[in-house]
Amino acid sequence: MPTSPELATLTALAQALGRPADLAESLHAALATVSEALGLETGWVWLLDEETEEPRLAAARALPAALREHPAAMHGDCYCLSTFRDGDLRGAANVNVVWCSRLAKLVNDTTHLRCHASVPLAAGDRRLGMLNVASADWRVLSEDELSLLTTAGALVSLAVERSRLESARAWALAAEERNRLARDIHDTIAQSLAALTMQLEAADARAETQGERRLGEAVSRALALARSTLDEARRSVLELRAAPLEGRSLPRALEELAAEARETAAHPPLIQVRAGGFSEDGGDLPAAVEVGLYRIAQQGLANALRHAEASRVDMLILREPGQVRLGIEDDGIGFDPAAPPPDRFGLIGMRERARLLGGTLAVESTSGGGTVIQVVVPLGIAP
Ligand SMILES: Nc1ncnc2c1ncn2[C@@H]1O[C@H](COP(=O)(O)OP(=O)(O)OP(=O)(O)O)[C@@H](O)[C@H]1O
Ligand SMILES: [Mg+2]
Incomplete structure (x- = not known):
């Protein structure tokens, strides 16, 4: 069956993103596939932090030296990010250098990055980030190329979402195990140590009333040891319980x-x-x-x-x-x-x-x- 270049690109992209790899690795592979298919040498992906929604650079390919050497230039807002935040950037869009405040700063740089296209990454209503591809020549992407980018954005979004769900699940499983251990320590070791402490307290009192000084000293030492071990067991229970509950029910x-x-x-x-x-x-x-x-x-x-x-x-x-x-x-x-x-x-x-x-x-x-x-x-x- 003859394969169109677009289909070949999407297949390569799906393979890059489908591998159970580290998310950063998958994003690099995805950027390479998309940039090569469109003949645009540079690309980068912003992902919004899940808690704070702050953008962070999650992957980049062939960034111009000015951006690579001065990472601060990739921080902070720019036209594309604020348009995206305002919800105006729905599908893939051409953004020329005059509008892109970040690249505009580099116009006089030797790299001459001139324009880039931005694709929003989203899961349902939730914004995940943005994928950008850029080139040194002044070229407006065709409708077909933009729609390829839109589909690429959808695939990258799925990979990001899947990776986040996987980490949430791994975290939940680890937290589950920690809680189980905490319950076990609480219900077995801590209970037995508490009982042991009570027995030793009784023996200590008896040694004292019977004037058994040496026996009393030994029991007192055993009692101090049992109490401090009980404290340690209780501390472990608290520390093992999952954040953010910090040991509280x-x-x-x-x-x-x-x-x-x-x-x-x-x-x-x-x-x-x-x-x-x-x-x-x-x-x-x-x-x-x-x-x-x-x-x-x-x-x-x-x-x-x-x-x-x-x-x-x-x-x-x-x-x-x-x-x-x-x-x-x-x-x-x-x-x-x-x-x-x-x-x-x-x-x-x-x-x-x-x-x-x-x-x-x-x-x-x-x-x-x-x-x-x-x-x-x-x-x-x-x-
Ligand atoms: N208990 C409430 N009483 C009155 N209005 C509410 C209540 N809960 C939510 N709202 C309304 O629903 C809107 C959406 O709530 P939501 O929590 O999604 O956003 P927010 O609180 O405005 O911002 P943030 O994204 O920081 O939580 C609020 O802006 C507010 O107008
Ligand atoms: Mg709220």
Whole structure:
């Protein structure tokens, strides 16, 4: 079957991105394929940091010396990044050097990079970054070339998203294992050491009443050793529990989130946290569920404090058979959940976290009628 050059390029690109390699390596290979197919020697990829949305250079190919030797020139904003942030850059677009403030700075440089094309990288509504290709000659890319770039952008976006999901999963598995170890140490070694300490305390008291000085000294030493080992075991349990809960159970961490808000907000509403259905130490949820729900609650509470003008906020965390339920409710001004502002990501992130845990997030809000956010996450399903 005859193969068109575009199809050959896309096949090569899919192969480069499909390999289970390090993301930076895949991005380099993708840049090489795209740049070569279009005859543009230079290319680079910006990825937005998942937490801060700050752009960082994730891969680059044949950057002009001025940019390579002065990496600071690749930092900071430029026309393409701000257009992209404003949501105006939807598909692949020609950007000439007059508009690209970053390359414009280099016009007099010996490299003479003259124009570049930018392709936004995105997963659904979420912006991931941008892929740029540039050339020294003044050339406007054809419609066909731009559409090839758009498809290349979609493939690169998929690879970025997949790699992020894989790291999130690896992190969740590691956190799960750490929590399991923490529970084991808590329930076995720490319990036995606590019992041993009690026995030794009894023996110590007895040695003293019976005037057995030498025996008393030996028991005291054993007791001090048992106590310090118990302290160490407890410290290990705390250290092993997954960040960002820092050793606290989810109900406890939510309680502290509320306490912090009460202290730091300018005019804090009445904030209440209720928990139900948890074991005494509250630490028996899968780590990924704990962390995901904590992050959702953190954003939900921040939204209520920032936007709702509420007089009270209630958080409820309930462990039920087969699922956990998190509710965040305020009696504030409400909003229209069907028409969210286009460039905001708090609610989108909350929804995605719920979905990644196999759960759902529902928002009910009416103007003047407050806001209720309900998250339900199933248990017993591997995250
Ligand atoms: N509890 C709430 N009460 C009133 N309005 C809210 C509430 N939660 C969200 N909103 C509205 O929904 C919008 C989107 O919320 P979202 O968390 O996605 O973005 P944000 O808080 O504005 O910005 P960020 O991306 O920093 O979180 C807010 O700008 C606000 O108008
Ligand atoms: Mg928000």
